[in-house]
Amino acid sequence: xxxxxxxxxxxxxxxxxxxxxxxxxxxxxxxxxxxxxxxxxxxxxxxxxxxxxxxxxxxxxxxxxxxxxxxxxxxxxxxxxxxxxxxxxxxxxxxxxxxxxxxxxxxxxxxxxxxxxxxxxxxxxxxxxxxxxxxxxxxxxxxxxxxxxxxxxxxxxxxxxxxxxxxxxxxxxxxxxxxxxxxxxxxxxxxxxxxxxxxxxxxxxxxxxxxxxxxxxxxxxxxxxxxxxxxxxxxxxxxxxxxxxxxxxxxxxxxxxxxxxxxxxxxxxxxxxxxxxxxxxxxxxxxxxxxxxxxxxxxxxxxxxxxxxxxxxxxxxxxxxxxxxxxxxxxxxxxxxxxxxxxxxxxx
Numbered sequence: 001x002x003x004x005x006x007x008x009x010x011x012x013x014x015x016x017x018x019x020x021x022x023x024x025x026x027x028x029x030x031x032x033x034x035x036x037x038x039x040x041x042x043x044x045x046x047x048x049x050x051x052x053x054x055x056x057x058x059x060x061x062x063x064x065x066x067x068x069x070x071x072x073x074x075x076x077x078x079x080x081x082x083x084x085x086x087x088x089x090x091x092x093x094x095x096x097x098x099x100x101x102x103x104x105x106x107x108x109x110x111x112x113x114x115x116x117x118x119x120x121x122x123x124x125x126x127x128x129x130x131x132x133x134x135x136x137x138x139x140x141x142x143x144x145x146x147x148x149x150x151x152x153x154x155x156x157x158x159x160x161x162x163x164x165x166x167x168x169x170x171x172x173x174x175x176x177x178x179x180x181x182x183x184x185x186x187x188x189x190x191x192x193x194x195x196x197x198x199x200x201x202x203x204x205x206x207x208x209x210x211x212x213x214x215x216x217x218x219x220x221x222x223x224x225x226x227x228x229x230x231x232x233x234x235x236x237x238x239x240x241x242x243x244x245x246x247x248x249x250x251x252x253x254x255x256x257x258x259x260x261x262x263x264x265x266x267x268x269x270x271x272x273x274x275x276x277x278x279x280x281x282x283x284x285x286x287x288x289x290x291x292x293x294x295x296x297x298x299x300x301x302x303x304x305x306x307x308x309x310x311x312x313x314x315x316x317x318x319x320x321x322x323x324x325x326x327x328x329x330x331x332x333x334x335x336x337x338x339x340x341x342x343x344x345x346x347x348x
Contacts, residue, residue: 256281
């Protein structure tokens with residue numbers, strides 16, 4: 001089916017270019033009474049067709065049609081075929097050579113682009129797997145070690161020590177759960193044809209759900225919420241958007257050193273709902289801003305050596321927002337701290 005679509009597209013494109021070239025030549029012949037430029041314009045049309053087509057056939061067919069058209073409409077005797085004339089044979093040979101050479105060159109370029117894209121995809125996949133294995137191994141090792149200590153020293157450990165180890169097990173388990181949720185989100189929206197099932201969601205209900213999740217994990221941090229007073233409905237996949245906002249809030253909690261204030265702001269600008277997660281922490285290193293949502297694979301630059309998120313959460317946020325036809329970005333505040341900003345279309 002995909003090949004059929006490509007062929008139909010090439011056919012329509014070839015016809016369109018030939019019609020445009022023929023019309024231009026008729027205009028030149030009528031206005032300037034010259035035929036000098038006519039073969040060159042047909043050659044240009046063949047070059048464009050061969051370059052844009054997915055196969056050799058459109059360029060070769062366009063060459064033959066162009067030769068016949070020039071011979072029939074633009075060469076004496078007019079409106080009669082004289083296919084055995086040296087000019088016709090020479091023109092056909094030149095146009096066919098141009099079409100084949102251009103198609104060959106275009107095919108090689110496209111193959112190289114596909115190869116580079118595949119190499120880049122494989123590199124990202126390898127880095128992602130490496131990062132995931134590191135992220136999973138660290139908390140699992142911690143959980144295993146803590147539980148072994150508790151089991152082997154149950155009678156000798158004080159209650160406070162047991163609670164401390166169990167609390168570490170709980171934190172590592174929560175980290176693993178969030179990592180698995182992120183990976184499941186990737187499988188839901190993975191592939192070239194990204195799509196999500198949207199449903200009308202009331203903004204206030206969405207924020208309430210996020211507040212409950214955030215307070216359950218970070219009970220000691222106040223979250224300032226600023227949303228419009230009016231009733232707002234936004235089409236979205238609520239679970240995915242909740243995950244985006246929770247990821248961004250937790251990113252601030254983990255990486256925004258020195259933060260004392262964290263806020264979630266939502267404003268309506270035209271047909272877009274603008275979400276902002278704002279903190280007053282240390283900000284984002286300038287060298288990381290451009291690649292912040294592409295997945296960080298440099299373990300040395302993590303602010304948390306115990307649980308290196310590898311930027312996977314931010315990469316997933318970017319994928320989810322793009323699947324909703326929105327945009328996400330991040331920048332540093334002039335007075336300190338960072339802002340994560342994304343948009344969603346509201347209900348008309």
